[in-house]
Amino acid sequence: MIRSGQDILTRIHKKWQLLFLVEIALYSVSFAILVYGLTSDFLISSLGFITIVLILSWVWKPWKYDMGHLSRYLDTKLPDLEYSTSLLLQEEKELTQLARLQREKIGKQLLASIADLSPERSLKKPLITLMVMVPVAVLISYFGVADVFKSTGQPAPEKGILFSPVDSTQVVPDRPLLVTQSVHISYPNYTRQAAKRTSEMNLKELQGAVITWNLQFDKKVKSVTLQQSGENNEMVLSEGVYRYSSAPEASGFYNFKFVDTLGTAYFSELYSLELIEDQSPTIEVSGLSQFTSFEVDDIKEFNFEALVSDDYGIASAAVIATVSKGSGEAVKFREERLNFDNAIPKDSKKATLIKKIDLDHMGMEPGDELYFYVQVSDAKYPNPNISKGETYFAHIRDTLSDVFEVDGSMGVDQMPDYFRSQRQLIIDTEKLIKEKPRLSKQEFNSKSNELAFDQKALRIKYGEFMGDESTLGINSSEEAHEEEEEDNLLSEYEHAHDTENEANLVEEAHEEEGEEDPLHDYIHDHDDPEEATLYTKSLKAQLRMALNEMWDAELHLRLYHPEASLPVQYRILKRLQDIKNSARIYVHRIGFDPPPIKEDKRLTGDLKEVASYKKTEALEKPELYPAIRSSVERLERLISHASLLTENDKVLFEAAGNELAELAIEEPGNYLSTLQDLKKLGQGFQISKQEMIRVQKGLLAALPPVSATPEKKSSTLGTLHTLFIKELETYD
Numbered sequence: 001m002i003r004s005g006q007d008i009l010t011r012i013h014k015k016w017q018l019l020f021l022v023e024i025a026l027y028s029v030s031f032a033i034l035v036y037g038l039t040s041d042f043l044i045s046s047l048g049f050i051t052i053v054l055i056l057s058w059v060w061k062p063w064k065y066d067m068g069h070l071s072r073y074l075d076t077k078l079p080d081l082e083y084s085t086s087l088l089l090q091e092e093k094e095l096t097q098l099a100r101l102q103r104e105k106i107g108k109q110l111l112a113s114i115a116d117l118s119p120e121r122s123l124k125k126p127l128i129t130l131m132v133m134v135p136v137a138v139l140i141s142y143f144g145v146a147d148v149f150k151s152t153g154q155p156a157p158e159k160g161i162l163f164s165p166v167d168s169t170q171v172v173p174d175r176p177l178l179v180t181q182s183v184h185i186s187y188p189n190y191t192r193q194a195a196k197r198t199s200e201m202n203l204k205e206l207q208g209a210v211i212t213w214n215l216q217f218d219k220k221v222k223s224v225t226l227q228q229s230g231e232n233n234e235m236v237l238s239e240g241v242y243r244y245s246s247a248p249e250a251s252g253f254y255n256f257k258f259v260d261t262l263g264t265a266y267f268s269e270l271y272s273l274e275l276i277e278d279q280s281p282t283i284e285v286s287g288l289s290q291f292t293s294f295e296v297d298d299i300k301e302f303n304f305e306a307l308v309s310d311d312y313g314i315a316s317a318a319v320i321a322t323v324s325k326g327s328g329e330a331v332k333f334r335e336e337r338l339n340f341d342n343a344i345p346k347d348s349k350k351a352t353l354i355k356k357i358d359l360d361h362m363g364m365e366p367g368d369e370l371y372f373y374v375q376v377s378d379a380k381y382p383n384p385n386i387s388k389g390e391t392y393f394a395h396i397r398d399t400l401s402d403v404f405e406v407d408g409s410m411g412v413d414q415m416p417d418y419f420r421s422q423r424q425l426i427i428d429t430e431k432l433i434k435e436k437p438r439l440s441k442q443e444f445n446s447k448s449n450e451l452a453f454d455q456k457a458l459r460i461k462y463g464e465f466m467g468d469e470s471t472l473g474i475n476s477s478e479e480a481h482e483e484e485e486e487d488n489l490l491s492e493y494e495h496a497h498d499t500e501n502e503a504n505l506v507e508e509a510h511e512e513e514g515e516e517d518p519l520h521d522y523i524h525d526h527d528d529p530e531e532a533t534l535y536t537k538s539l540k541a542q543l544r545m546a547l548n549e550m551w552d553a554e555l556h557l558r559l560y561h562p563e564a565s566l567p568v569q570y571r572i573l574k575r576l577q578d579i580k581n582s583a584r585i586y587v588h589r590i591g592f593d594p595p596p597i598k599e600d601k602r603l604t605g606d607l608k609e610v611a612s613y614k615k616t617e618a619l620e621k622p623e624l625y626p627a628i629r630s631s632v633e634r635l636e637r638l639i640s641h642a643s644l645l646t647e648n649d650k651v652l653f654e655a656a657g658n659e660l661a662e663l664a665i666e667e668p669g670n671y672l673s674t675l676q677d678l679k680k681l682g683q684g685f686q687i688s689k690q691e692m693i694r695v696q697k698g699l700l701a702a703l704p705p706v707s708a709t710p711e712k713k714s715s716t717l718g719t720l721h722t723l724f725i726k727e728l729e730t731y732d
Contacts, residue, residue: 026126037137228254300359367398452557627655654682674698
C-alpha cells in the first residue's frame with residue numbers, strides 16, 4: 001500500500017525507467033532482424049544488436065532521467081501540483097510547518113492525477129519499427145536480395161571456395177579471384193517447398209531436387225568445370241556468372257576447376273552431396289482385430305480407423321479387399337478397391353480415415369472370407385511411394401451341413417462316422433472354461449454335454465480298433481437300455497462295464513464247466529473280442545488304459561465339470577501319441593554298397609592295384625580395393641625417392657580416389673581429408689612429403705584388416721632340450 005507522495009514518485013520513476021530500456025531493446029532487436037535477413041549470420045546480427053544498444057544509450061543517456069528530472073516533468077504536465085513536486089524529494093524534518101502541509105497536499109493531488117498521466121517515453125514507435133522489420137527481413141531472405149548486394153564486387157566470404165593451382169609452388173601474379181558463390185535448390189512441385197539459396201557447398205538435400213551452382217570471378221577465365229563422380233561438367237557463362245544445373249540421382253562428392261586466360265588450372269577442395277530419399281507413408285489401423293468372424297444371423301458389418309501420414313503429403317488412400325468364395329478347386333476370388341468414408345484434406349500430411357465395411361453389401365455369403373489391407377500412396381511424381389498395411393480377415397461361418405440318407409435299395413451304409421480328435425476336444429474344453437463367466441448356466445451345460453458326446457464318439461471309434469463287439473451308431477448307442485435304467489441317471493456314464501454282464505458270465509461259466517477245450521489257452525481265437533485286435537499286447541494295454549480314461553473324461557463332462565475333465569484328456573492325448581510313435585516303421589537309409597573284400601588281399605599291405613584320386617584346386621578370393629593397395633606402395637616409393645608424379649600415377653591415384661569415395665559416402669568424417677589430398681595427387685598436384693605420409697596413413701586405415709594365414713611355425717630347441725633328446729636316444 002502506498003503511504004506517501006514520495007513512494008508514488010519512486011514507483012513512477014522505476015516504471016518509466018523500465019519503459020525507456022524496453023524502447024532501446026526494441027529498436028536494437030529490429031535492427032538485428034534486418035541484419036540477419038541480409039547476412040543469414042546469427043553472430044553478425046548479435047553484434048548489430050549490441051552496437052545499437054550502445055549507440056542509443058550514449059545518445060539518449062537514460063541514466064540522466066533521475067528523480068529531479070521526473071519532478072520537473074510532472075510540474076510541467078500537471079499544473080495542479082503547483083510546481084511543488086520537489087517537496088516530495090526532501091525529508092520531512094527539513095521542511096517548515098507550511099511546507100509540510102503543502103507536501104501533504106501535493107501527495108494527495110499526485111495520487112488523484114496519476115491515472116491521467118502519460119509516460120515521457122512511448123513504445124508505439126519501436127513496436128511499429130519491429131513489425132515492419134520482420135516481414136522485410138523475410139522477403140530479403142526469400143528473394144535472395146542479399147546475394148544481389150554481394151555481387152557488386154564485395155570479397156568472397158570467409159567460408160568461400162578456395163582454389164589452388166596444380167603446382168602449389170607456382171606463384172601466379174594477379175590470378176582470378178572468386179567474387180560470389182551460391183547454390184540455388186529448387187524442390188519438386190509435390191513437396192510444396194519454396195526454392196532456397198545458400199552459399200554452403202556441402203549439401204544435404206531431397207532426392208529429385210534441381211541444384212544450380214553459381215560462381216562469379218573478378219576477372220575473365222577461360223573455362224569453369226564442375227567435376228562429379230568422375231565426370232567433367234562444363235559450367236555455362238550467363239550474365240557474368242558461371243552456372244550449372246543438375247538433378248543428382250546418387251550421393252557423392254564434387255569439386256570445381258577453372259582455367260585462367262594463361263592456361264593455368266586451379267582446383268577446389270572436395271564437397272559432399274548427400275541425397276535424402278522421400279519416405280514412404282506410414283499406416284496405423286485401430287479399432288479392428290486381426291480376425292473377425294460373424295454368424296449367419298449377425299449384423300455383418302464393422303468399423304475401423306486408419307491414421308496415415310507422410311513427410312510431404314498424401315495423394316490417395318483406399319482399402320484393397322479380396323473376397324474368397326467356394327473351396328478346393330472351385331474357389332474363386334474377387335478383388336475390390338474400397339474408398340474411405342471421409343476424404344483426405346487437400347495438401348494434408350496427416351489424416352485420420354474412417355471406413356465401414358458391410359459384408360452383405362459386398363455380396364458375401366456363409367462360408368465366404370474377406371481379406372483386406374490399407375494402401376496409401378504419397379504425392380511423389382512420377383513414381384509415388386506406396387505403402388501397404390497389415391492384412392486383416394473377416395469370415396462368415398458356414399452352418400450348412402451335408403445330410404446323407406440310406407436308400408432302401410442300398411445294402412450297406414458306406415458313409416464313415418464323423419468323430420473329433422482328442423486334441424480338438426482339449427482345445428474346445430479349454431475354450432469352454434475361458435467362456436464360462438460369459439455364458440449362462442444352460443448354455444454352459446449344453447456345450448459341456450456336447451463335448452461329452454464327442455468324447456463318447458471318439459471312445460467308440462477307438463474301441464473298434466480294440467475289437468469291441470459294440471458297433472452301435474453314435475447317435476443311437478445304448479438307447480435300448482434307457483427305459484430299463486431310468487432310476488439310475490448315471491448308470492450310462494459310469495465305468496462299470498466289468499459287471500454289466502455278470503449274471504450271464506456266471507451262467508455261461510456253469511454251462512461250459514466240464515467241457516473246456518484243452519487247447520483253449522494255447523490258441524489265438526479271433527472270435528474273442530479281447531484278442532481280435534490290430535495291435536500287439538503292449539499297445540493293446542496302452543490303448544485299453546486310454547479308453548478307460550475316456551470314460552472318466554466323458555463322465556466329468558456329463559457332470560458339467562470340464563475343469564476336472566481337462567487333465568484326464570491330456571493323459572489320453574499322451575497315451576495316443578505314444579501309441580502312434582511306437583507304430584512307426586524304420587526305413588533303412590539307402591547308401592553306398594561297397595564291393596566285397598578279397599580275403600587273400602586283406603591285411604597284406606599291397607597297394608599296386610589300388611588307384612587313388614587326388615584333385616588340387618586353387619581358390620582365389622578377389623582382391624578388395626586394388627587401386628588403394630597399389631597407391632600405398634607407390635606412395636612409399638615417392639616418399640623414399642622424392643620423385644615427381646607421372647601420368648600413370650595420376651591414373652592410379654584417381655582410381656584409388658574412386659574406391660575411397662565409396663567408403664567416404666558412409667563415413668565422410670574419417671576419409672574426407674584423405675580423399676581431398678588424393679584428389680590433388682590425381683590432378684597432378686605436387687604435395688609435400690608430410691602430406692604424402694598423411695595420405696598413406698589414411699589409405700592404410702581404409703583397408704580392411706588382413707586375416708591370418710595358416711602356416712607351420714618352426715620351433716627352436718635350446719641347448720638343454722637338445723641334450724635331453726640325445727640322452728633319450730642313447731638309452732632307447
